[in-house]
Every structure is written in structure tokens, then in C-alpha cells.
Amino acid sequence: MAVQEAKRANRLKSGKLVNKLVNEYWEDLINAKKTGKKVVYTTGLPIGPFMAAQDMAWIHGEGYGARVAARHEEKEPQTFAENKGFNRELCSYARTQMGCAMFAELGVPDDLNPGPIATEIPAPDAIVTCYPGCSTGPQWDWAIERVFGKKIPWFNVVIPYHMGRNGSTYMKGEEFEENVKYVVRQFEDLIKFLEVVSGKPYNWDKFQELMGVTKKVGQLRMEAMELCKAKPAPASFFDWSIQIAPVNYLTAWPGTIEAMQAVKDEVQERLDNGVSAVPNEKYRIFWEGIMNWNKLGWMADKFASYDATVVAGRYTHMAFWHEPDTIDPEHPLRGIAINHLECQLNLGYPITEERMMTLSKDYSIDGIVFHGARTCRSFSRSHFLLAENLNKKMGIQSTSFEGDMVDDSFYKEELVNTRIEALIESLEAQKSRG
Amino acid sequence: MYQNLSSDEILNKLAQIAADPYERAKEWKMETGSKIIGCYIMHFPEELLHAAGVLPIVLQVKEEPITTGHAYYPSYFCGPTRSIVDQAAKGELDFLDGFVGGDYCIQAVGGAEVVGNLLPKVNNMFFRLPVGNQAWTHGDIVTGLKELKRDIERFAAKEISDEEILNSIRIYNKNRSLIREIYELKSVHPSLLSSSDMLSIIKSSMVIPKEEHNEILETLLPKLQANKDSIKEEGVRVFLSGSFCGAPKNEILELVEQSGAVVVGDDLFHGYRYISDNITEDREPLAAIAAHYIDKNTNVPCPTRCDPKTDWPQYLVDSMRKYKADQLVIVMAQFCEPHMFFYPDIKDAMQEAGIPHLLLEISHELDSIETIKTRLEAFVEMAV
Ligand code: SF4
Ligand code: SF4
Numbered sequence: 001m002a003v004q005e006a007k008r009a010n011r012l013k014s015g016k017l018v019n020k021l022v023n024e025y026w027e028d029l030i031n032a033k034k035t036g037k038k039v040v041y042t043t044g045l046p047i048g049p050f051m052a053a054q055d056m057a058w059i060h061g062e063g064y065g066a067r068v069a070a071r072h073e074e075k076e077p078q079t080f081a082e083n084k085g086f087n088r089e090l091c092s093y094a095r096t097q098m099g100c101a102m103f104a105e106l107g108v109p110d111d112l113n114p115g116p117i118a119t120e121i122p123a124p125d126a127i128v129t130c131y132p133g134c135s136t137g138p139q140w141d142w143a144i145e146r147v148f149g150k151k152i153p154w155f156n157v158v159i160p161y162h163m164g165r166n167g168s169t170y171m172k173g174e175e176f177e178e179n180v181k182y183v184v185r186q187f188e189d190l191i192k193f194l195e196v197v198s199g200k201p202y203n204w205d206k207f208q209e210l211m212g213v214t215k216k217v218g219q220l221r222m223e224a225m226e227l228c229k230a231k232p233a234p235a236s237f238f239d240w241s242i243q244i245a246p247v248n249y250l251t252a253w254p255g256t257i258e259a260m261q262a263v264k265d266e267v268q269e270r271l272d273n274g275v276s277a278v279p280n281e282k283y284r285i286f287w288e289g290i291m292n293w294n295k296l297g298w299m300a301d302k303f304a305s306y307d308a309t310v311v312a313g314r315y316t317h318m319a320f321w322h323e324p325d326t327i328d329p330e331h332p333l334r335g336i337a338i339n340h341l342e343c344q345l346n347l348g349y350p351i352t353e354e355r356m357m358t359l360s361k362d363y364s365i366d367g368i369v370f371h372g373a374r375t376c377r378s379f380s381r382s383h384f385l386l387a388e389n390l391n392k393k394m395g396i397q398s399t400s401f402e403g404d405m406v407d408d409s410f411y412k413e414e415l416v417n418t419r420i421e422a423l424i425e426s427l428e429a430q431k432s433r434g
Numbered sequence: 435m436y437q438n439l440s441s442d443e444i445l446n447k448l449a450q451i452a453a454d455p456y457e458r459a460k461e462w463k464m465e466t467g468s469k470i471i472g473c474y475i476m477h478f479p480e481e482l483l484h485a486a487g488v489l490p491i492v493l494q495v496k497e498e499p500i501t502t503g504h505a506y507y508p509s510y511f512c513g514p515t516r517s518i519v520d521q522a523a524k525g526e527l528d529f530l531d532g533f534v535g536g537d538y539c540i541q542a543v544g545g546a547e548v549v550g551n552l553l554p555k556v557n558n559m560f561f562r563l564p565v566g567n568q569a570w571t572h573g574d575i576v577t578g579l580k581e582l583k584r585d586i587e588r589f590a591a592k593e594i595s596d597e598e599i600l601n602s603i604r605i606y607n608k609n610r611s612l613i614r615e616i617y618e619l620k621s622v623h624p625s626l627l628s629s630s631d632m633l634s635i636i637k638s639s640m641v642i643p644k645e646e647h648n649e650i651l652e653t654l655l656p657k658l659q660a661n662k663d664s665i666k667e668e669g670v671r672v673f674l675s676g677s678f679c680g681a682p683k684n685e686i687l688e689l690v691e692q693s694g695a696v697v698v699g700d701d702l703f704h705g706y707r708y709i710s711d712n713i714t715e716d717r718e719p720l721a722a723i724a725a726h727y728i729d730k731n732t733n734v735p736c737p738t739r740c741d742p743k744t745d746w747p748q749y750l751v752d753s754m755r756k757y758k759a760d761q762l763v764i765v766m767a768q769f770c771e772p773h774m775f776f777y778p779d780i781k782d783a784m785q786e787a788g789i790p791h792l793l794l795e796i797s798h799e800l801d802s803i804e805t806i807k808t809r810l811e812a813f814v815e816m817a818v
Contacts, residue, residue: 084778085777085778085781085782086774086775086777086778087774087777087795089510089768089769089771089774090771090774090775091771094775133540134540135537135538135539135540135543135565135738135771135772136540136771138565138566138740139737139738139740139771139772139775140775142740142742142775143775143776143778143779145742146779150742154742156565156566156568156740158564158565158566158574160537160562160564161537161543161560161562163560165559165560165581165585166585166588178581182574182577185570189568189570348547349547349548349550349551372508372510374510377508377510377511377540377541377544377769377771378540378544380508381507381511381540381541381543381544381545381547381548382544382547382548383508384505384506384507384508384548385506385547385548385551388505389551402510
């Protein structure tokens with residue numbers, strides 16, 4: 001029987017530096033209109049530098065949803081969206097941000113009392129979609145475009161699914177090369193679009209400089225995560241989730257290099273001093289699925305109490321400038337395209353499975369937790385196949401439970417407890433069999 | 435063969451084909467020794483596959499409960515994708531030689547990934563159909579078509595000529611035109627055919643050789659025309675909308691009519707949406723097919739296509755007026771995200787136009803049939 005003691009996850013302390021940058025970003029965004037900046041709504045993987053080069057502000061839909069949820073303000077926008085007819089089975093990030101956008105455009109109804117963050121979203125001057133691996137992303141942006149009366153210019157960068165046709169594999173093959181060219185061409189058009197929206201010629205020097213920063217931050221993060229291949233791991237997947245902003249909506253924000261360097265230094269220091277993320281690491285777990293933001297702290301402690309470190313995840317390790325070396329800051333479009341095309345959600349099943357097997361080997365994974373985010377079907381679409389095939393091919397055991405990104409009504413704590421416990425027990429039995 | 439049958443008998447035959455949708459294709463395979471390609475639902479160039487000498491069929495949702503498929507695809511995915519996964523898991527799709535998936539909806543992408551895994555011997559192809567409608571979209575769709583053409587040619591070990599594609603386009607156009615004629619008849623004489631009959635016509639068209647279907651329709655159409663004046667018209671005029679990818683269940687269609695309504699038009703995928711537009715025959719064939727995707731979406735907008743120049747709610751308001759419909763019944767497959775994103779806009783547009791509408795969210799398991807019945811009856815009653 002697995003024994004659960006009240007142990008706490010030993011979270012990275014340097015993450016606090018990131019908080020400062022996050023606050024600066026939101027301050028800048030909320031005051032954008034006052035400071036004369038255009039505001040661009042985006043969803044999907046980070047494309048902030050495209051806008052930052054033109055001195056425009058950008059809102060990342062998922063980032064906004066996650067922030068609203070982190071402040072426990074998600075209920076009111078979600079209720080508003082539901083009252084307007086948006087079904088609660090829709091992506092909860094979309095529902096949350098749509099609710100906030102409707103507060104901005106339609107006003108707050110008398111029967112709702114939303115928090116300050118949920119009501120401070122500035123209206124968009126343009127919408128840019130760049131969504132890999134999920135049709136919901138562009139459909140969500142289209143819904144935003146309609147909420148704002150079909151007046152907002154909308155540019156949709158189509159990121160083609162990298163299925164793995166005719167032998168194309170991760171970052172290789174005819175399909176991959178064709179896709180890269182196709183996305184680069186669309187980025188060139190996006191730049192023309194942003195010139196029109198901003199009313200000035202594109203500032204390539206600034207863009208190149210920002211992509212230099214992006215590359216550096218991406219490298220630091222990948223290096224820091226790779227230090228966690230060590231046993232015991234000095235940091236966990238939960239740390240990487242908390243530290244996602246500098247490679248997500250904060251991409252290339254001033255200070256992100258220093259912040260990520262501090263994170264990496266702390267991880268290195270822990271490694272040198274034998275300090276681990278979980279006090280007594282016995283099991284190493286892979287988190288498969290999008291993060292459950294309302295439960296992050298609880299989850300981190302939960303696994304720590306079972307002496308289990310969640311060391312890696314598809315969410316953190318297969319996206320967010322995970323291939324920084326492909327970025328050439330002088331000619332950045334190809335590298336950006338590759339990072340988008342080859343991210344966790346955009347890969348066909350065989351490629352996804354191969355990447356997961358590689359990560360499982362590299363991080364010495366004992367078990368996998370499949371978090372089936374109910375309203376993120378892009379993530380959960382391959383869960384059952386992955387569970388079966390990783391067990392068949394590598395003997396990795398797993399458990400699964402339903403939850404969500406920012407709608408905790410889909411989450412049943414008792415069930416989660418039982419499932420995690422069952423996984424730990426079977427890992428324990430496996431270890432004792434040697 | 436159908437010449438001596440009455441229109442009802444022909445419709446019965448079509449209903450039988452629709453009820454067992456893969457049987458005729460399997461026979462055809464035995465007869466011809468040729469290959470069958472399953473199209474994983476909504477958007478795919480059947481003409482291109484046909485031109486390669488294979489038989490494209492549109493994979494169908496089966497009404498039976500999902501069992502084996504539960505192990506492969508989560509229960510909170512839409513019925514159409516889960517049903518096809520279930521069929522693959524049960525071995526019911528082993529007769530396929532290939533299938534073509536698409537990227538228009540993430541649930542269909544995931545379903546095709548699972549089917550690809552369950553049917554490793556079946557050639558797994560993919561049609562990239564870029565969304566939107568920008569200056570370059572047409573050219574990008576042509577590129578997607580060229581990629582698919584290359585893959586079909588490899589699969590069928592045969593080059594496809596423009597002439598062959600054009601010939602297939604003609605055959606498919608004929609089918610669409612014939613079905614549209616039936617639609618026109620039905621809109622004026624809605625009791626001439628039940629909506630289940632209409633569904634049988636479309637569904638059978640999706641699963642048997644089009645040449646055969648054309649012959650059947652050419653026999654059926656004059657018989658229907660001959661009947662039209664003997665039909666008594668009564669009932670509340672209803673327009674049916676939605677039901678992407680999978681056919682609405684016959685039970686639902688029957689309930690609509692039993693509630694006292696007649697269906698005067700629809701934009702169902704297993705309906706008008708499937709045959710709304712022909713492909714131009716006087717243009718380079720791939721360019722013509724690509725234009726067709728943009729044009730038909732302008733005429734009957736699809737929420738998966740992300741084309742801001744289209745306006746599905748307005749299309750519905752216009753259709754209600756065109757067909758003099760009293761009420762709109764929306765059939766939404768449970769968990770269908772593209773549809774769910776649009777419902778608020780449709781609701782607002784209907785309210786603004788003063789058109790009553792009823793939203794039916796249908797689970798594959800049809801677990802709330804009694805509630806649906808009560809709601810439908812109460813709704814149709816309102817207009818009586
Ligand atoms: S469903 Fe998931 S991948 Fe798709 S838009 Fe929502 S969060 Fe993004
Ligand atoms: S469009 Fe709707 S019914 Fe079709 S695959 Fe997507 S979710 Fe399913």
C-alpha cells in the first residue's frame with residue numbers, strides 16, 4: 001500500500017523573478033490604449049515578437065484565461081459566456097476569454113460581479129491566429145471577431161498538421177519541408193498585415209533582436225529542463241509549468257533572459273548540492289496533457305507526498321521554443337515556423353508517440369499520468385493510444401483522470417486521488433518485483 | 435432494374451442501402467476487383483479519388499451503441515468520430531483499402547489518427563484544406579489537392595489525367611443536380627417525401643458508385659414529379675440545420691414529422707450541404723475543385739471553414755424566408771465544437787428576425803429521446 005505523508009514539493013524560488021515581469025506585461029497591456037499602443041489578440045503558440053517589433057501590445061487568449069483562473073476570477077466570465085449560449089463543453093480558455101471580451105464589448109450584466117482582471121481586457125485592434133494542432137483556436141478567434149461586430153481585421157496563419165505522410169518524421173522529410181515553406185510565406189504576409197495595422201514599415205532590426213532573445217531564453221529553459229534528467233530531479237514539471245510565461249506570452253519581454261538564467265542557475269545549484277524537487281524521489285512520472293491551472297499547487301504537493309517527481313510533460317517539453325537552435329535571429333521566420341509546426345499538438349500520432357518514447361527514455365520515466373482535459377480535445381485525442389502503446393512498447397504504466405484547464409467543474413477530486421494512488425501502488429509493486 | 439418499381443419502392447431500396455451502408459461497396463469490390471477508399475467525413479474531393487478508378491465512400495455514423503471503440507477514443511468526443519473509431523475497432527472497416535482524413539476539425543484529426551492505428555494495413559491519406567478565404571487560399575487549396583493527387587496516384591499505381599478528373603466531376607455534378615431537383619420538389623411539396631426519405635437519398639449517394647446512384651435518381655425523379663399533385667400539404671413548415679459529419683438519426687427526423695411539422699429545407703451535411711453546388715466544368719480541374727470549396731462555403735456556410743466573409747446565421751435567416759419556413763430546428767451533435775461556437779450567433783440572429791428556433795443537442799447514445807420528443811412537440815405546437 002502506498003503511504004502518503006504530508007510532504008511538500010520543493011518549488012524553485014527563482015520563479016519569483018518571473019512574477020515581476022508578468023506584472024509589468026499586464027500593466028503595459030491594460031494601459032495600452034492610454035499609451036497609444038495598438039492591441040492585437042492572439043491565440044496558440046507565442047508570436048508576441050511579431051507585434052512587439054512594431055511596438056504593439058498583444059493578448060494571448062490562453063494566457064489571459066489562465067491568469068483570470070489563477071486569480072480565481074474565471075467563474076463570472078464563464079457564466080456570462082454560458083448565458084450567451086456558449087456551451088460549457090467548449091474549450092474553457094475560449095469561454096473564459098470570450099466572457100471577458102464580452103464584458104468589454106457588451107458591458108457587465110447586473111447579475112454578475114466579475115473581478116478586476118476579468119473586466120480589464122482592452123478591445124482588439126486586430127486579431128492574429130497562429131494555432132497549431134487545434135481547429136478550436138481559429139474558430140475561437142472567429143467567434144471573437146464576431147463579438148466585436150466583424151469590424152476587427154483578422155489574419156489567420158494556417159499551421160498545417162504534420163501528419164507524417166510518406167515517411168516524414170520529426171523535423172524531417174518532404175511534408176515537413178513543404179510545411180515550413182508554407183508557414184514562412186504566411187509569416188511574410190503577416191508582417192505586411194502588421195505594417196498596415198500599425199501604420200508603419202516593419203521594424204526588422206527590432207524583430208531580429210527580439211528573436212535573438214527568444215532563442216537565448218529557449219536555450220536556457222531547455223538546458224535547465226535537461227538538468228532534470230538527473231536522479232533525483234532538481235525541479236519538476238510543475239516548476240516548468242509555472243515558468244511557462246517567459247516562453248509563452250512573455251516571449252522576448254525585457255528581462256526574460258536574466259529570469260531564465262536565474263532559474264537555470266538555481267537548478268544547477270540544486271543539482272550540485274543534491275537538492276531535489278521532491279524530498280525522497282522514488283518514482284518518476286510523465287505528465288501527459290495540458291495543465292490544470294487551478295490545481296497546480298495541490299497536484300505538486302500530492303505527488304511529492306507519494307515520493308513521486310513529475311519530471312517531464314508534453315505540454316512543457318514539446319513546445320514553447322523547444323527547438324531554439326533552429327532559430328537564426330538574422331533570418332528568424334524559418335525557425336519560428338519549425339517551433340510551431342513541430343510542437344506537441346501539431347504532430348501526427350506516430351511522430352507524437354516517437355517523441356514521447358524518446359522523452360520517457362531520456363527522463364527515466366516509470367509511469368505516466370494522463371490528464372484528460374475535458375475541453376481540450378486536441379490534447380486528449382491521442383491519450384488512449386499513447387497509454388496502450390507506451391505500455392506495450394516500453395512497459396510504462398499509466399493512470400488517467402478527467403479534469404480541465406480552467407473549469408474545475410470537470411474535476412472530481414476523489415477520483416483523482418484514487419487514480420494517482422492506484423498508479424503509485426502499481427509502480428511500487430513493479431519496483432519490488434525488481 | 436428500378437424502372438418497374440414505384441417511387442416508394444425505390445425509396446425503400448435506398449433506405450436499405452443507407453441502413454447497411456458498406457454492403458454495396460463490398461459487392462462492388464468483389465465485382466470489379468478495385469479499391470475502396472473511406473472518406474473520414476466532411477470535406478474531401480471525392481471526384482479526385484473517383485478519377486483514379488477507386489470507389490470513394492463517405493464513412494457513416496452507425497446508430498448502434500459504441501462499445502469496443504470506448505477503449506480508443508474518449509467519451510467526450512463527438513458521436514460521428516467515435517462511431518467510426520468504434521467501427522474500426524470492431525473490424526467493420528477492414529474492407530477498406532485506404533482512407534482519407536482531413537484537418538477541418540481536431541476531433542476528426544484525432545479520430546483518423548486512431549483509425550490509422552487500428553487499421554495499419556489500410557493506406558492512410560490526408561487532405562489538407564486550408565481554412566479562411568484570403569487572396570492566397572484558393573492557391574493553397576490547389577496545393578493541398580496536388581499533394582493528395584500525388585498520394586492517390588502512388589496508392590492506385592496510376593497517373594490521373596485532367597480528362598479523367600473532369601469526367602468524374604461531370605458524374606458527381608449530375609448527381610448533385612439530380613438531388614437538388616428533388617430538393618426543389620420537396621420544398622414546394624414537402625409531404626412528397628419524408629425527411630428520412632431525403633436522408634436515404636443522400637446517404638445512399640455517399641456509399642455507392644455515383645453512376646449507379648444517378649441511374650436510380652433518373653428513374654425516381656419523374657415518378658416523384660408524377661406524384662406531386664396528389665399529395666395533401668399540411669403541417670408547420672420547418673427548416674432543419676446542423677448535424678455536421680454524421681446523419682441525424684432517423685428517430686429524430688421522424689419525431690419532427692410526428693410532431694406535426696413538414697421539413698421544407700435543410701443545411702444538413704447529410705442533406706443540402708452535400709450537394710449544394712456543382713463544380714465548374716470549364717476550368718482546369720484542380721483549380722475548379724478548389725474554387726468549389728470556397729464557393730459552396732459562401733452559399734451554405736460551414737463553421738469549420740473560418741471564412742469571415744461568410745455569415746451562417748444570416749444564411750439561415752435568408753433560407754427561412756426563401757422556403758417560407760415557420761420554425762428552425764437545430765440538430766447539434768453533442769460535443770461538436772464548430773457548431774457550439776456558432777450557436778450564440780444563430781440564437782441572436784433568430785431572435786432578431788423573430789424566428790422561433792429549437793436547439794436539440796443530440797448525444798450519440800440518444801439518451802434523452804423522451805425529453806427531445808416532449809420539447810419538439812411543444813415547439814411545433816407553438817406554431818400551430
Ligand atoms: S482546445 Fe486546447 S488546444 Fe484547442 S484552443 Fe482550446 S486549449 Fe487550445
Ligand atoms: S465538425 Fe463536429 S461532428 Fe464533425 S468531427 Fe468536428 S466535432 Fe465532430
